[in-house]
Amino acid sequence: MRFSALAALIAALAIPGFARAADAPAGALSCSGCHPGAAGVDTPAVRLVGLPATDIESAMRAYKSGARAATIMDRIAKGLGDDEIAAIAAWYASQPK
Amino acid sequence: MTHSTHRRGFMAGAGALALATPSLAQGAAGRVVVIGGGFAGATVARAIKAMDARVAVTLVEPNATFTACPFSNEVIVGLRGIEAQQFGYDGVRKAGVEVIVDTASAVDAEACVVTLAGGARLAYDRLVIAPGVDIAWGALPGYTPEAAEIMPHAWKAGAQTLLLRAQLEAMEDGGVVVISAPANPYRCPPGPYERASLIAWYLKTRKPKSKLLLLDAKDAFSKQKLFQNAWKELYPNLEWVSLSSGGKVVSVDPAGLVLETEFGKHKANVANVIPPQRAGAIAAAAGVADRSGWCPMDPVTFESTLRKNIHVIGDAAIAGAMPKSAFAANAQAKACAAAIVALLNGRAPAEPLLLNTCYSVAAPEYGFSVAGVYRPAKGLLNEVAGSGGASPVDAPEATRALEARLANGWYNTITAEVFG
Ligand SMILES: Cc1cc2nc3c(=O)[nH]c(=O)nc-3n(C[C@H](O)[C@H](O)[C@H](O)COP(=O)(O)OP(=O)(O)OC[C@H]3O[C@@H](n4cnc5c(N)ncnc54)[C@H](O)[C@@H]3O)c2cc1C
Numbered sequence: 001m002r003f004s005a006l007a008a009l010i011a012a013l014a015i016p017g018f019a020r021a022a023d024a025p026a027g028a029l030s031c032s033g034c035h036p037g038a039a040g041v042d043t044p045a046v047r048l049v050g051l052p053a054t055d056i057e058s059a060m061r062a063y064k065s066g067a068r069a070a071t072i073m074d075r076i077a078k079g080l081g082d083d084e085i086a087a088i089a090a091w092y093a094s095q096p097k
Numbered sequence: 098m099t100h101s102t103h104r105r106g107f108m109a110g111a112g113a114l115a116l117a118t119p120s121l122a123q124g125a126a127g128r129v130v131v132i133g134g135g136f137a138g139a140t141v142a143r144a145i146k147a148m149d150a151r152v153a154v155t156l157v158e159p160n161a162t163f164t165a166c167p168f169s170n171e172v173i174v175g176l177r178g179i180e181a182q183q184f185g186y187d188g189v190r191k192a193g194v195e196v197i198v199d200t201a202s203a204v205d206a207e208a209c210v211v212t213l214a215g216g217a218r219l220a221y222d223r224l225v226i227a228p229g230v231d232i233a234w235g236a237l238p239g240y241t242p243e244a245a246e247i248m249p250h251a252w253k254a255g256a257q258t259l260l261l262r263a264q265l266e267a268m269e270d271g272g273v274v275v276i277s278a279p280a281n282p283y284r285c286p287p288g289p290y291e292r293a294s295l296i297a298w299y300l301k302t303r304k305p306k307s308k309l310l311l312l313d314a315k316d317a318f319s320k321q322k323l324f325q326n327a328w329k330e331l332y333p334n335l336e337w338v339s340l341s342s343g344g345k346v347v348s349v350d351p352a353g354l355v356l357e358t359e360f361g362k363h364k365a366n367v368a369n370v371i372p373p374q375r376a377g378a379i380a381a382a383a384g385v386a387d388r389s390g391w392c393p394m395d396p397v398t399f400e401s402t403l404r405k406n407i408h409v410i411g412d413a414a415i416a417g418a419m420p421k422s423a424f425a426a427n428a429q430a431k432a433c434a435a436a437i438v439a440l441l442n443g444r445a446p447a448e449p450l451l452l453n454t455c456y457s458v459a460a461p462e463y464g465f466s467v468a469g470v471y472r473p474a475k476g477l478l479n480e481v482a483g484s485g486g487a488s489p490v491d492a493p494e495a496t497r498a499l500e501a502r503l504a505n506g507w508y509n510t511i512t513a514e515v516f517g
Contacts, residue, residue: 011149013191016517036514
């Protein structure tokens with residue numbers, strides 16, 4: 001269908017970096033308060049879009065356990081369940097860069 | 098703003114596509130009207146388009162240029178220009194949102210129609226009310242719109258921010274600046290303390306014989322230990338007067354620049370009155386504000402508990418443990434967008450998981466934060482036990498400097514997502 005293909009394209013651009021916003025698991029869209037969806041934003045926080053799921057997941061687990069030093073991620077990761085972390089990691093990994 | 102060339106090219110492509118949106122009207126999955134183009138409203142409008150581009154989204158906002166509050170305390174003390182706070186709506190339009198520059202003046206919740214000051218009538222399937230705060234005129238005796246021209250609140254960014262800055266610049270060295278902070282709830286819980294810190298920094302570096310008095314209607318406040326440590330270390334010129342020491346301002350006299358507390362009168366050379374607030378007036382007009390002046394809503398759908406098909410997000414909402422911050426407004430907006438798209442498509446909305454982080458800067462290169470993770474529970478958004486909290490009190494200088502840089506990074510990130 002022509003309409004739905006166009007709709008999908010517009011959706012992909014409505015929030016840069018979030019091509020699949022409709023499928024975002026709980027919590028995933030809060031991360032982009034700090035981790036930019038778009039490329040080229042001036043911030044020390046890295047883009048999560050397109051990172052391998054295993055990298056995101058292992059980093060989050062390390063922040064949660066305190067094994068990895070952080071200014072803020074330890075406080076955030078402690079509020080998330082392991083299944084939630086896995087879903088968020090998989091979703092970011094699936095976003096086209 | 099930090100737009101790379103790559104990004105500009107990307108958005109130009111999006112603009113060309115958005116021109117084609119009217120052809121989608123036949124396939125539209127519903128009509129959403131959003132009142133207020135701030136952190137909450139602009140985010141929900143484009144998030145709905147991101148999740149289901151077939152939904153027709155109209156955003157109503159009276160200002161063609163938005164002026165952001167976060168970092169406006171830095172504008173007041175000359176660390177930043179007001180331009181760094183200002184954003185147009187081209188990015189929102191390019192996302193496929195129809196933006197109408199006007200004020201929503203009435204809502205007919207039965208007929209599902211919004212009336213604009215200019216006379217236009219907009220029908221909706223779902224309405225989002227995100228008007229931020231209004232000053233609760235009348236709540237502080239003596240504090241009127243005219244008084245605010247003499248004793249600025251600077252709690253809505255723009256002309257008020259620049260007025261307070263001009264007053265500070267004009268003040269002679271040896272003067273007394275008085276800030277009054279309100280009782281909870283109000284926009285940006287750590288905001289008055291960040292402002293006090295930065296004004297104390299300004300006085301210390303530019304007008305070293307001057308003093309700052311912070312009169313407070315509370316005994317406890319956000320990131321208190323961190324602020325008080327910074328004050329002890331950096332600002333002997335700053336005195337905080339808590340509620341129980343007589344800090345609550347009960348009336349103001351703009352003619353004499355006097356603030357009266359329960360314990361006495363304070364004459365100021367510059368007076369910054371941060372007054373009591375309530376949800377933007379349209380919320381009460383629409384029937385979604387309760388007697389507190391704020392808007393109760395369902396924490397899963399953000400739908401008003403007082404009016405069907407109307408959602409309330411951002412500062413106007415009663416969000417339980419979530420503070421009134423731009424970060425929270427943006428996070429709520431994305432969860433609200435998901436709920437609205439689900440409802441319009443006949444699906445059950447999923448339980449959201451929300452984050453908040455508020456960075457504060459007590460001096461250039463001296464930042465810290467408070468974070469929280471929130472889930473719906475018993476009709477409110479509750480903080481997840483064992484998570485969140487404030488930066489460590491004993492963090493080294495390098496961490497404070499890093500958090501100050503992260504604060505800037507947060508601002509660049511969120512404004513790029515909302516307005517870029
Ligand atoms: C000094 C200061 C510092 C702050 N610092 C931070 C910070 O560091 N981090 C942080 O997260 N938050 C910060 N905040 C808080 C932040 O500014 C607010 O929480 C945020 O703006 C709330 O978003 P909102 O969309 O609810 O309201 P707003 O951003 O105020 O947007 C509301 C919009 O609705 C429009 N509107 C109102 N009525 C109508 C109507 N009838 N019709 C149409 N449009 C209407 C208004 O014009 C406005 O543009 C700070 C606030 C202040 C005052």
